[in-house]
Amino acid sequence: MNMKRFLTEMVNKLNPAQPEIVNEYGEEQGPSPNLYNNKKAYNTIEIVNRGTNLIVDSAADIRLDVGDMLDFFTTQNRIRKKKLHQLLNFRPNPYYNADVLKRNIIIDLVLEGDAFIYYDGAFLYNLPASSVEVVSDEKTYIKKYTYNDVEFKPHEIIHIKENAASNVFVGSSRLDSARQSINVLMSMTNYQKNFFDNSAVPGIILITPNPLSDRVKNRMVQQWMSKYNPAKGGKRPLILDGEFKVESLSKYNFRELDFVESINSYEKTILKALGVPPILLDSGNNANITPNLKMFYLQTVMPLVNKTVQAIELYFGYDIKPNTQEVLALRPELRDQANFLSTLTNAGIMKRNEAREVLRLEPVDNEVGNDLILPANIAGSAEDASVGGAPKKPEEDTNEEKPKQP
Numbered sequence: 001m002n003m004k005r006f007l008t009e010m011v012n013k014l015n016p017a018q019p020e021i022v023n024e025y026g027e028e029q030g031p032s033p034n035l036y037n038n039k040k041a042y043n044t045i046e047i048v049n050r051g052t053n054l055i056v057d058s059a060a061d062i063r064l065d066v067g068d069m070l071d072f073f074t075t076q077n078r079i080r081k082k083k084l085h086q087l088l089n090f091r092p093n094p095y096y097n098a099d100v101l102k103r104n105i106i107i108d109l110v111l112e113g114d115a116f117i118y119y120d121g122a123f124l125y126n127l128p129a130s131s132v133e134v135v136s137d138e139k140t141y142i143k144k145y146t147y148n149d150v151e152f153k154p155h156e157i158i159h160i161k162e163n164a165a166s167n168v169f170v171g172s173s174r175l176d177s178a179r180q181s182i183n184v185l186m187s188m189t190n191y192q193k194n195f196f197d198n199s200a201v202p203g204i205i206l207i208t209p210n211p212l213s214d215r216v217k218n219r220m221v222q223q224w225m226s227k228y229n230p231a232k233g234g235k236r237p238l239i240l241d242g243e244f245k246v247e248s249l250s251k252y253n254f255r256e257l258d259f260v261e262s263i264n265s266y267e268k269t270i271l272k273a274l275g276v277p278p279i280l281l282d283s284g285n286n287a288n289i290t291p292n293l294k295m296f297y298l299q300t301v302m303p304l305v306n307k308t309v310q311a312i313e314l315y316f317g318y319d320i321k322p323n324t325q326e327v328l329a330l331r332p333e334l335r336d337q338a339n340f341l342s343t344l345t346n347a348g349i350m351k352r353n354e355a356r357e358v359l360r361l362e363p364v365d366n367e368v369g370n371d372l373i374l375p376a377n378i379a380g381s382a383e384d385a386s387v388g389g390a391p392k393k394p395e396e397d398t399n400e401e402k403p404k405q406p
Contacts (some may be wrong), residue, residue: 042111063323142169160311297324
């Protein structure tokens with residue numbers, strides 16, 4: 001069903017006289033086709049705000065560890081490893097800390113589908129994606145970036161993109177798939193607000209046994225609207241005479257219109273588009289919160305973090321890994337990984353320090369950390385139990401006299 005038609009029918013159900021009022025006064029009731037942009041939805045719709053903030057807060061808490069330089073050429077790989085680590089985790093520029101930078105990046109990815117970081121040779125700055133224009137070129141792919149009429153060369157910008165099916169230059173916000181649900185939700189919210197702004201007075205009809213001229217009809221309607229429209233300051237009751245009667249045209253209330261159930265349905269659709277399990281925002285149900293929280297990190301948070309990391313890796317030429325050791329929801333994953341690495345170490349497939357490197361732990365400064373452990377079922381010398389192997393059997397003394405047989 002067409003959105004405008006649906007909203008019009010919903011309004012008409014509450015007030016069947018609405019079409020006549022529209023025709024009479026030329027004031028169309030209902031929303032425009034495009035009620036919102038993603039930032040407006042974030043600022044005005046609670047479920048969009050809470051879902052987005054949950055993603056942003058979760059992603060911003062993940063530290064980025066800078067490893068060794070990668071084996072490919074990049075124009076910015078002259079930055080020192082320690083300096084890059086400080087920029088990504090502590091102070092990206094003199095004006096705000098790394099937490100603010102990460103939050104700005106993730107919220108731009110969620111709401112706009114793109115995030116832009118400007119590197120001036122010393123510091124990192126986030127450019128608001130809503131004000132950045134990507135200028136493409138047939139020969140050079142991306143010719144330049146512009147931000148508030150300021151031009152940036154491609155090598156000055158770290159461009160992080162969300163998935164997009166129809167454009168290779170810019171990403172697409174995940175909220176775009178929930179555009180219809182957000183539009184209807186804002187319409188329902190606005191309708192409720194307008195209803196109570198009108199002192200909760202439903203559509204009514206004035207009945208009189210006597211015929212009235214158009215002039216008298218218009219005067220009566222104007223009087224009624226002036227008395228019961230709070231926007232004009234009137235809240236006094238209307239005193240009727242001349243055998244006038246008032247009847248309500250509306251036989252519906254908000255419960256009958258099922259606003260609550262409809263709003264819940266649209267909110268779930270929006271959360272699905274964001275990738276947030278509804279149970280994480282439902283404080284009354286914690287039965288299955290742990291597996292849902294783990295799924296939220298693996299399917300929503302980490303993909304956004306990984307896209308950011310890969311763009312920074314490509315720009316600076318360093319191996320960068322998200323450090324998830326402090327993420328409680330992912331600790332079972334680390335436990336499973338540690339058990340797997342322990343199996344490989346005890347099987348002699350990898351060294352202890354190699355396993356510790358995978359877990360982002362400091363190496364052990366002794367020979368044991370750099371030696372392979374040989375399993376006990378592998379033939380070989382085992383004078384030292386730490387290297388495994390079957391122990392040697394004690395040699396028999398051939399000079400010892402054997403007991404005589406009776």
